[in-house]
Amino acid sequence: MAGAKEIRTQIKSIQNTQKITKAMEMVAASKMRRAQDRMRATRPYAAKMRTVVAHMGKAHPEYRHPFLIEREARRVGLIVVSTDRGLCGGLNINLFKAAMQAMAEWQSQGLEIDLSVIGTKAKSFFGRFGGNVVCESAHLGDAPGIETLIGSVKVMLDAYDEGRIDRLYIANNEFVNTMTQSPQVEQLLPVVGDESDEQLKHHWDYIYEPDAKEVMDQLLMRYIESLVYQGVVENIACEMAARMVAMKAASDNAGELISGLQLVYNKARQAAITQELSEIVAGAAAV
Amino acid sequence: MAMTIHVDIVSAEEEIFSGTANMVFAPAEMGEVGIAPRHTPLLTRLKPGEVRVQVEGKEEQFFYVSGGMLEVQPHVVTVLADTAVRARDLDEAAALKAKEHAERAMKDRKSEFDFAKAKVELAEAMAQLRTIKKLREKTGV
Numbered sequence: 001m002a003g004a005k006e007i008r009t010q011i012k013s014i015q016n017t018q019k020i021t022k023a024m025e026m027v028a029a030s031k032m033r034r035a036q037d038r039m040r041a042t043r044p045y046a047a048k049m050r051t052v053v054a055h056m057g058k059a060h061p062e063y064r065h066p067f068l069i070e071r072e073a074r075r076v077g078l079i080v081v082s083t084d085r086g087l088c089g090g091l092n093i094n095l096f097k098a099a100m101q102a103m104a105e106w107q108s109q110g111l112e113i114d115l116s117v118i119g120t121k122a123k124s125f126f127g128r129f130g131g132n133v134v135c136e137s138a139h140l141g142d143a144p145g146i147e148t149l150i151g152s153v154k155v156m157l158d159a160y161d162e163g164r165i166d167r168l169y170i171a172n173n174e175f176v177n178t179m180t181q182s183p184q185v186e187q188l189l190p191v192v193g194d195e196s197d198e199q200l201k202h203h204w205d206y207i208y209e210p211d212a213k214e215v216m217d218q219l220l221m222r223y224i225e226s227l228v229y230q231g232v233v234e235n236i237a238c239e240m241a242a243r244m245v246a247m248k249a250a251s252d253n254a255g256e257l258i259s260g261l262q263l264v265y266n267k268a269r270q271a272a273i274t275q276e277l278s279e280i281v282a283g284a285a286a287v
Numbered sequence: 288m289a290m291t292i293h294v295d296i297v298s299a300e301e302e303i304f305s306g307t308a309n310m311v312f313a314p315a316e317m318g319e320v321g322i323a324p325r326h327t328p329l330l331t332r333l334k335p336g337e338v339r340v341q342v343e344g345k346e347e348q349f350f351y352v353s354g355g356m357l358e359v360q361p362h363v364v365t366v367l368a369d370t371a372v373r374a375r376d377l378d379e380a381a382a383l384k385a386k387e388h389a390e391r392a393m394k395d396r397k398s399e400f401d402f403a404k405a406k407v408e409l410a411e412a413m414a415q416l417r418t419i420k421k422l423r424e425k426t427g428v
Contacts, residue, residue, distance in 0.1 A: 041301040048297050048365050052358045057329070095413045101406060108387055113400070116385075129408075131400035135385035146299045146370060151381030158382065206358075209317045209331035219356055222367065253423065261407045 004272065007265040011258055017253035023042050024087070025247035031142055032178070039175065049223045056216065063212045064115060066161065067220045070190050074110045074148035077134075077156045077165040078103065079188075080171035081231050082122035084139055084240040089246040091181060091238060092121045097225065098183035099110055099171040102133075112191070114165055116152050118232060128200035134159070140238060153225050160188045167202045168224075172231040179245060181238040188224055242282060290324040291343050296350055296366040302367065303350060304340065311364050312339040313357050320357075322364050329359040338366055 041156045048050050080099050082092050103113055115131050120138040127133075135155040140148050144152070159165045168189035208215045294311055296304040310324045314336030319331075338350045352368040359365075 038300070042299060044295070044302040044305075045299050045367065048295060048358075048367060052330070052365065052367070055328075055358075055360070064403055090413065090416045093409055093416070096405070097413075100402065100409070101401065105404060106400075118387075125402070125405075129401045129405040133389045135382070136389045137385050138388075145345040147381070150378055151383070151385035153379050154382040155386055164340075174369075204326045206330040209315060209329070215330050215332060215356070219330070219367075222356065222369075229299050249423065 004265055004268040007261055007268060011261050011265065014254050014257050014261070015116040018251055018258070021247045021250040021254060025244055025251060028240050028244040030242055032237060035233070035240050036175070039233050042226070042233050046226045046230050049219075049226055052219065053223055058221070060227060063216065065213075065216045065220055067189055067191050067224075067230065067247060067250060071166050072113055073166040075114060075165045076106055077114045077116065077151070077159060077168040077189075078172045078185075079116045079128070079156060079168070079228060079231075080117065080122045081170065081228075081235045082117070082119035082125070083235065084120045084141075085239075086121065087246060088239050091242040092125070094181075095171060095173055095183040096122075096125055100184055102169065102171070102185045113174065114156075114159065116156050118149070118152060119235075140232065141250060144229075144236075146225060146234060149228055150225065153228050157189075161168035170228060170231050172235045175234050175237045178241045181242055188227055191220065191223070193240075289343070289372070292322065292324040292326075293363045294340055294366075295363070296338060296340075296352075296368060298355075298368040298370045300370055304348070306340075307343050308364075309341045309343055311341070313366060314352075315357060324360055325361045327363075328361070329357070331357050332369075333357055333366070338368075402410050 078099065080095070082095060086092075092253050106113055113132060115126060115127055115133045117133055117136045118138070119140070122135075123138050135152050137148065137152045156165070156168055160168055167187065169185055169187050171185045173185065174184045176182055289309060291307040291309060292311065294304065294308045295302075295304045295305060308326075312324070313320055314334045315366070317336055319336075320331070322329075333352055333355045335353045336351075338352055340348045340350070342348055350366075351365065351366075355368040356367060357364070357366055
């Protein structure tokens with residue numbers, strides 16, 4: 001029964017793996033629900049910001065903020081939002097592929113690229129393949145506060161202010177549904193206003209306190225921060241969903257392997273019994 | 288009917304309050320302001336302090352904000368609250384830290400992005416994923 005014993009240990013070890021993947025699946029499922037809630041909770045702020053920025057665009061103040069002015073690009077900034085941990089299927093790989101495509105396009109236009117990476121996966125990816133990484137932050141956890149991102153965003157905004165970069169993009173995964181996450185690269189700066197709706201056509205302006213410049217500075221900075229924050233939170237929801245699906249697939253696979261091995265084991269055991277019986281019978285006949 | 292104004296208080300992380308009120312008080316940078324319905328459009332920064340909302344037909348409600356922005360339209364007041372304590376030098380410190388991390392890591396790697404190498408590796412990973420998927424389909428789940 002030597003073969004049977006080996007098979008049995010193999011089954012045991014696969015069962016243990018299955019236990020782990022099942023647990024991870026369940027953890028990811030419950031984390032996903034919370035991440036989705038957080039994702040939803042960040043939306044009102046960004047939506048309100050967008051309205052205020054849109055109002056501001058229509059209000060014709062005497063001061064035009066540099067964040068709103070399109071200028072010729074020589075160097076672009078890209079914020080890449082990745083996950084901190086693996087085991088989430090092709091999520092990061094697809095994102096890097098999308099980011100790389102965008103980068104290749106910019107490079108063919110003669111633009112240089114500054115990178116800001118968020119999450120350990122992006123850190124190690126660009127660590128391996130190079131790229132001018134100007135700032136990085138990792139280990140954000142499952143529920144990052146906005147203060148963990150202030151540094152990274154500020155580096156890029158300062159670079160934009162000082163004219164070191166002329167455009168700013170963000171690459172993150174978009175949460176479509178539990179089964180589908182799609183990578184996207186979006187422009188943050190200069191702010192692309194949506195030319196929509198509204199009855200505020202006539203000429204008007206806010207009262208600014210203390211003055212237009214300072215108020216706008218802060219407002220636009222918060223706006224970009226909130227967009228990046230939203231990207232990060234959405235990416236976490238994607239991570240959890242992708243991990244849940246990947247772990248479910250792994251558990252299913254383990255189940256198949258186990259049933260396959262079980263069959264082989266049973267056959268081996270049956271063969272051993274038959275052999276033993278025939279030996280006994282043969283022995284009895286000989287006596 | 289008494290005149291009311293719609294109030295939204297939101298922070299980057301969540302929605303804090305939404306409803307109609309008779310009057311709103313907020314700690315603007317130039318001093319506390321009271322906003323009644325049909326106030327002229329106003330955009331101002333907020334100091335740390337409390338925002339008081341006289342909710343229609345109910346008691347006054349208080350919310351602490353550690354700074355942020357206040358936008359006033361004739362019928363809508365929006366408070367964009369900061370959750371984190373923000374100060375110029377704190378922000379600066381955070382930015383420096385992020386930069387430092389990158390610089391330390393940059394020391395032992397080249398700044399030219401190696402497209403070819405990255406592409407190969409990504410293609411490999413994609414192929415692996417595809418194969419796994421195919422295998423799964425073949426085993427007929």
